Each structure stands twice: as structure tokens, then as C-alpha cells.
Amino acid sequence: MFLQLVVSGISQGAIYALVALSLTLVYRATTIVNFGHGDFVMAGAFVVYVFVILAGMPFLPAALLAFALLFALGLAIQRGFIEPIKAGPHIGFAMMSIALGYVLRGVARAGWGREVLPMPRVFDFPPIFLGELVVTGESLVIVGVVAVLLAVFFVVFYRTRTGKMIQAVYQSERGAALVGINVRRFHCIMWGFGVALGAVGGVLVAPFTLLHPDLGASFLIRGFAAMTLGGFGSLWGAVAGGLLLGIAEQQLGAYVSTKLIDIAAYLVIIAVLVVRPVGLFGRVAAVRV
């Protein structure tokens, strides 16, 4: 029972990890927390739905196309909406990301009304039995895709020249600009990846869940909870936090009360910020006056 819950927790947690990682990516690159991120996750799911159901495409090309589209959307957002208000207060960024997410939600609702859309299953893998454990096909797909994405991401981040450039900008924008890195372009690309990576979360859950325009909010909160738990701004922390949150939700739901699944994320946020604001893996930053 316990292990079974861990397994299903990991497949939920993999999505949270992806959402938290993409939030962290944008946060580290631009110091902006994207409060509209949940709606980009929703957008990923809806774009795939449009391509698969309405355009009749197979799932994989549809997913790749969705990734590309949302990448472009992320670029456009940084260039058109974030860059112009760069000099303003942080409250402006928060409002801008909320507003953009809200527009997306409106577009989804205008297109599909208030109904809930089921998407036919696109993968049909048989479950795997390991002793008493049952691993469903869908969790295999989700965990597999997320694992591959994370592996690629961390290899690029720590092992390649591009990754070194990213780290350089993370450490000091001005320093990076001085050695010839195009910081503006970098910000755009990071927004693109942030949005697209979050949307992959939506693409992955699309076949297994009911789609509705308000899908995003729960992902946003869980992404925040995962980030907070792992240490705000830590890339590995976001992944670990996501997995832990997924597992914790399942355990709480089974052993305490299913009502708690909905608020596990809130409780995690409040508990972590009150007890240890830097999270499990974060470091205490010095305050500069």
C-alpha cells in the first residue's frame, strides 16, 4: 500500500516537478515569478487537444508542435510585455503575468465554453506488475518523458557551453553582458523554455485528465509549493520538491483524509515558509542594503 502510493505519487510529482522547474527557470533568469504559469500549462493541454482531436494529428507531432508554439509564445511575452515594464516595480511583473494568463484562460473559455472536455486516450500501454505493485502505463509515460527532459536539461545546464552561459547570466547579468553574452536574447529564450517546459506538463496530463479552462490554478499552486519545499530558486530543489509533494499528497490522502489532497500544497507552503523559509535545499542569501 505504502509503496503503491509512492509510485502513483511519483507520477503526479513528476508533473509538479516539471512545472516547478519551469517556474524556477524563468525566476532565476529574470527574477520574475510567473503567476500566469498555470494557464500556460493549461494552454499546452488545449493546444494538443486542438491538434489531436480537431486537426486529426498523431499525438507525438502534436506535442512537438505545441512545444514549439508555446516556446514562441514565451519569447513574444518577454519581448512584448515584460521588457517594456522592466524598470517598474515587481508588483507590475506579478500583475502582468496574471493578466496574460487570464487572457489565455479567456481564450480557452471562449473556444470551449464551460464544458469539460475528455480527451481520448492516445497511449494504451498495459500496466506492469512488480510483485504486488501495479505501475500503470500512463505513469510510465509521464515519468519516462519527464525523466528524459530533466536529464537533457541538466546535461545542457551543467555540461555544455550554452549551459555555462546560462549560469553566467544567472550569477551576474552585467558581468555576462561584459563578456559578450546577449542578455536580452537570453531572457527571451529562457521565457520561451520556461513556458514551453511548463506546457509539456499540460501536454502530458492532457490524455489522462478532463480538460477545462481553469485547469491551471491547481498546477500553479503545486508548482509554488514544490519550489518552496525544495528551496525557492534551486533547480534541483524544484524537482525534488515536486516529487516529494506528489508522494506526500498521495500518502496524506490515503492515511489521513482525501480532503487533505487539495490543501497539501497550501500546508506545505505555509509550513515551509514559517519554519524554514529557504526550503530543504536552499541556501540563506545575504541581504544587501
Next chain:
Amino acid sequence: MRDRRLFYVVPLLALLVPAFTNPYTQFVVNLMLVYILVTVGFNIVMGYLGQLAFANTAFFGIGAYTTALVMVYAKLPFLLALVLGAAAGALAGFLASVTALRGIRLYYLAIITLAFGELMRWVYIHADQVTRGTDGLPVPVASVFGFALDSEMRKYYVFLAIVVLVVKGTSNLLRSRVGRAIVAIRDNEFATASLGIPTAQYIVLAFVWSGFIVGIAGGMFAILIGRVVPESFGLIELIVQFAMVMVGGLGSLAGGVIGAVALTALPEYFRRFPGLEEMFFGALLVLILLFLPKGLVSFFARYLPVFREPLYRE
């Protein structure tokens, strides 16, 4: 001297409003009054204290539920229930300020207060033996000193009196030593502390005052709608309230009033078309942020000196 004229002229003109409304438009006007208090309260923490705290819907919901519960179960008169609702809002404000004092700021504060609001909504839903959960708690007709608030017009005059009192009080408070300390903390907390101003006390005070006002707004909302439902205090409500502050003008009382009036009325027109309301709202916010980042009030202030406020950030 300048904005004093506004304080006397606008309420006097507002006395005439019921002559031009039908019950539905009067209801919308009453809702505007509620949202004026909401934005004024939100603005104290966000605009004047400069903290990204999203506990506003929590204060609003706590005020509404406290007022309603006290009226239903303790059968207390409306004004007393409203005071208790405001006190509960103030208590919630105190709790929120404790997190800010612990060094939880900026996005951390935004996220923890967001979680606080959603947690409260979960409580309203699951404490269903008291709150009746998602069905909502019906609120009895309120009466003020034997004067039953059974029509929108009657509610209007009582609400108007409360709003004028609270807004005037807030304006005075912001103009006093307290308000200047709060604004100084926004502009530079360390410099303020180095002047010997007890910053922690003023941060607590700003949150408590904000919670108190929004708590009153919650109580008024409860009797205006006649039923308190958990869904009224969710994330979408938070976005609407945040938008009112931003559209009107961050850190401006007149701005809060303008934002509340503008954004209460406009969405009513779009209710019929699913999605259009959200697109319109989002697009409006984007436009304001890009082209009028100090809100509609800065547009008015350019031409009308009445709208220029001394503590308004340039």
C-alpha cells in the same frame, strides 16, 4: 486642501444616485461601494506599504463569514456583526503581518498569503456543518436600529455612510505620522529604521488596518448578496481585486475608488459571453501596465489637480 473638496462633493453627489437607478443598477452601485472598501484596504498593504501580499480575499472572506455566522447563529444586529467581522479581518491581517515580520517578503509573501486565502476557502467548504459548505450560508435581512435593509436603496445609504467614514478615516490616517511612516517603509525600510521609526509596529498596523477595512467590506458583501458562498473568495476574486488596485492606481486612494467603480461596472456587461470577460479584463490590465503604469488616476491627475495626492509615488 486639494482632495478635501473631493471628500465633500463626491458623497453629496452620491446621495442622488438612487434617483437614477433601477433595483439591478442599484445593486451594481452597492457592489461598487463594497469594492471601494476592498481596494482601499488592499492598497494600504500593496500600494502604501509596498508589500506583495495577496491575503485580501482571505480578509474579505473572513469578514463576510464572521458577519454572516454571527447574524445567523448569535442573532446579533447587523452593525454589531459587522464590527465583529471587521475585528476578525483585523486579526487575519495581524496573522499575515507576522509572516511579513519574519522576513518573508516579496514573492515568498505573495505565495504564503495566496496559500492562506486558499486554505481559508477550504475551511469554508469543509466546515460545512457551520458554513453549509458550497451551498452557501443564507444571510438574514439586516436591520440598522430597527430600519430594515430590505431594498437595494436602503442598503445603499447605509453602505455609503460606512464607506465615507472609512475612506475619510483612512485618508486622515495616511496623512498622519502613521501614514508617512508606512510610505517611508515602502520607499526604504532600512533608512526608515535608521531614523528611529519602529518599522515592525507600522508594518503590523498597516496589515491590521487593511484587514479591518476589508473585513468591513466582507460583512457588507454578505448582506448585499444575501448568501455567503466559498467560491466568492477564490483566486479569480483575488485577480479582480488586484486588478482594481492596479487599474485605478497603486498607492492612491482616489485610484482605488476609480478602479473599483470602473471594474465593478464593466464586467457586468460581459457576463453573457463566456471567456470574453476574462479576455477583456486581461487585455485591459496589459494595456494599463504598458501605457499607464500608475493607473487611471495618473491620467486624471494630469488634467485635474484635485486628483494629485501628496503621498503618491512619482
